Amino acid sequence: MLEDKTPQRTPLGDLGEFGLIKHITSKIPLYNDTVLGVGDDAAIIEARDEQTLISTDMLVEGVHFDLSYQPLKHLGYKAAVVNLSDIYAMNGNATQLVVSMAVSNRFPVEAVEELYSGIRLACERFHVDLVGGDTTSSTSGLILSLTVLGKQKAEKVVRRDGAQPSDLIVVSGDLGGAYMGLQILEREKAVFQENPDIQPDLQGNEYVLERQLKPEARQDVVKILHELDVVPTSMIDISDGLSSELLHLCEGSKRGCRLFEEKIPIDPKVYDLCEEFNLNTTTVALNGGEDYELLFTIKLEDFDKIKGNPNLSVIGHITEDENRYLVTRDNVAIELTAQGWNPLADKEE
Amino acid sequence: MLEDKTPQRTPLGDLGEFGLIKHITSKIPLYNDTVLGVGDDAAIIEARDEQTLISTDMLVEGVHFDLSYQPLKHLGYKAAVVNLSDIYAMNGNATQLVVSMAVSNRFPVEAVEELYSGIRLACERFHVDLVGGDTTSSTSGLILSLTVLGKQKAEKVVRRDGAQPSDLIVVSGDLGGAYMGLQILEREKAVFQENPDIQPDLQGNEYVLERQLKPEARQDVVKILHELDVVPTSMIDISDGLSSELLHLCEGSKRGCRLFEEKIPIDPKVYDLCEEFNLNTTTVALNGGEDYELLFTIKLEDFDKIKGNPNLSVIGHITEDENRYLVTRDNVAIELTAQGWNPLADKEE
Structure with a gap:
């Protein structure tokens, strides 16, 4: 009866979660x-x-x-x-x-x-x-x-709006694992549905499966930053994907960024699986989501404090203007866009 | 597949919400x-x-x-x-x-x-x-x-566990209205489903309909208590029904109570509707729920402070033992039980 009474109807998917x-x-x-x-x-x-x-x-x-x-x-x-x-x-x-x-x-x-x-x-x-x-x-x-x-x-307390020009963009851990874990689970589910006698083949994929099924929150990174006496200028966690989250930081801070493709931390297992599934590793790392790593910006002068820490990778820097670029391995700057994930979009049943 | 893997299965409804x-x-x-x-x-x-x-x-x-x-x-x-x-x-x-x-x-x-x-x-x-x-x-x-x-x-801060023997049991507003509002809505829905041409007849029932559809939280009672310099010894809000909530206070405080049927505040409209629907008014007030009134206990010496306040009714007192009684209009003490509402019980579709 809702359908009959509401004169104006905008489908939820049109706005998307953030829009809504x-x-x-x-x-x-x-x-x-x-x-x-x-x-x-x-x-x-x-x-x-x-x-x-x-x-x-x-x-x-x-x-x-x-x-x-x-x-x-x-x-x-x-x-x-x-x-x-x-x-x-x-x-x-x-x-x-x-x-x-x-x-x-x-x-x-x-x-x-x-x-x-x-x-x-x-x-x-x-x-x-x-x-x-x-x-x-x-x-x-x-x-x-x-x-x-x-x-x-x-x-x-670190918000999303404090990134300043020349701040370094840092990410914890590595990216794309949770997404590849999901690919394996979906594949094995499809095989099982086709033939229930076939047992799922999950061997050797423990790392990415755990990233998907039992991720960890990076409380340890907050502790490390405290011990290193570094307060990020902006921070967000990666639930929807690196590109979507980095754009949130840029939008919140009204700044641009240069993200370097070659610097994005990716586990060797994710490389292997991307090859197996015929997926582009960078796309997976940028848009996969659910890694729950922390993405943050720090002042340039704090670089020496975090340098060499195995949990942290510097992947780019913040710029004065509002242009957001991904700099590819071939040194081409392309506009960073978020595929992200819209839980409100129509899905086929 | 859950069904196949779990060896022991206790239906949720068996425990009920509180049990669970x-x-x-x-x-x-x-x-x-x-x-x-x-x-x-x-x-x-x-x-x-x-x-x-x-x-x-x-x-x-x-x-x-x-x-x-x-x-x-x-x-x-x-x-x-x-x-x-x-x-x-x-x-x-x-x-x-x-x-x-x-x-x-x-x-x-x-x-x-x-x-x-x-x-x-x-x-x-x-x-x-x-x-x-x-x-x-x-x-x-x-x-x-x-x-x-x-x-x-x-x-x-007032918890559920502070009621002491001889404390007075007080309730704000009146009870049973929300339940009777629901009865009217259910009746009119049934009529409408039978014959969609008949318009719902809600006239004259605004009070109970508002109690059901747009209840108020008793922030004003908290203010009144503050102004009267009364800190209740225990308190709870009435979501499931007076009897269920009073039993919570008694259990929390490990005490008994005597609740007087004739003291339970009921709006005249609720009396009329109970007659129309052939329901017992006291049962409705005890078990109807969703009135979101406040139920609390105060020290006997605070009685003078709240006496005569039109928002508050003294409906009984706390006893030393753990017997919980409803004292009827005929002065018969019967054990207070909660029908309440179990949202986890099996329902017919």
Whole structure:
């Protein structure tokens, strides 16, 4: 009946997630001690000598995960990690987590326990307090909604809007692994559906499978930066893909960038698999997403502090203008675009 | 495939929501400045001279709301109010809200705007900052997950566990209205489904319809208590029904109660409708739920402060033992039981 009553109808996919959020959340008035509302990895709330950070994520079965290859414990772990990652992306410390879930009756209690055991494992590993939640039924499938609180001293909180010309662009770990893990899982699922007698062949692909099924949040990078006495000028975590996230930093800071293709850190296994799947490695690293590495900018004078750290790669720099370029191995500058991922686009059933 | 791999299967409905939460959240370790974790209306986090409160709620289409009679703007307003109510139920001030939603593609952008306009209206009315969220697609229906932060001085935060013998049991407003509003909506929906030419007859029932479709959170009661210099010894909001919530206070405080049937505040309109629908008014008030009134206990010596306040009714008192009684109009004490509402129970499709 909604369809009949609404005179104007703009399909959700037209705006996309970012467009929709921007559209809905423009000019939101603030009444309390909120330092920063919608628009970054987390909101910032003043709380005396430290600020409170808050971030939330929703994961929907059939959209964000596929239970035919995602074990529930891993899913719980990943759901928590994805959420915590937003706090680390503010250079903060994650402290409390609330978890809501809607489950259809096809899930027995033991399934919910499995899921929670993964969430609790993440809380244990990252020293986060699980402090509440809501559990209810769904009419179909499993929906998870997590909200995390964190904190940090005001002068150490890092937003998306502080990148300055000549700042270096740095990324942690390596990219594209989670995406290639997903390719393998999708391939093996297709083989299985064709012939249920064939066992999935996952051997030798443990690294990329773990990147997809059980990623880690880079709390360690926040600690390293603290120890090195480096406060990034801007930071974000890589959930949608390097290009999409780098564009967010540039847009937030109203600056441009030069990203060097040859500097993008990629694991040898990802190279091998890209060849096997006939995919371009750079495209995978730029647009694959779900690696949950941290992408940040630092002042040029901080380079000596991070130089040689095996967890960190300098992949480019920020420019004065607003042109965003990928500089290829052949030294050609092409415009950086985000394929990203639009969870609101129409999908074929 | 879940069905095949899990050797032990306990249906979710067997445990019920409270059972499941208790089961999953037992012995959760805490690592940070968490004062109180799972188990009350909100968690409590130490934050210097005030404490941070956090609470979350999930609302699922087809389980918690029916869009065939719930306008989207009202739904947004109600979703926010239900969440804020948990902070007021801790005697706190709600300050920030994050909203996640999963929407199927059958909803146009305008529908999401309508929903948000209701949420924003609630934020405006209750002076709460909308600071973030996540928007994604669902495979079916609409799912809302809201998390609210609040704050209060440590000595004024009210939990469920502080009721003492001889404390008075107090409730705000009146009860049963939201339930009777739902009865009318369900009746008119059935009539409409039988014969779409008949227009719904809602005239004269505005009060109970508003109680159901657009309830208010009792922020005003928190203010009144502050002005009267009364700090309740325990408090909860009435979402599931008076009996269920009173039992929560008794269990939390390890005490009993005597609740007087004749003292339960009921609007004359609810009496009329109960007669029309052939329902027992007391049963409706005890088990109807969704009134979002505040139920709390105060020390006997605070009675003079609240006496005569039209927003507050004394409906019973706390006892030393753990017997929970409803004292009927005929002065017969019967055991108080909660029918409540189990969102995890099997439902017929």
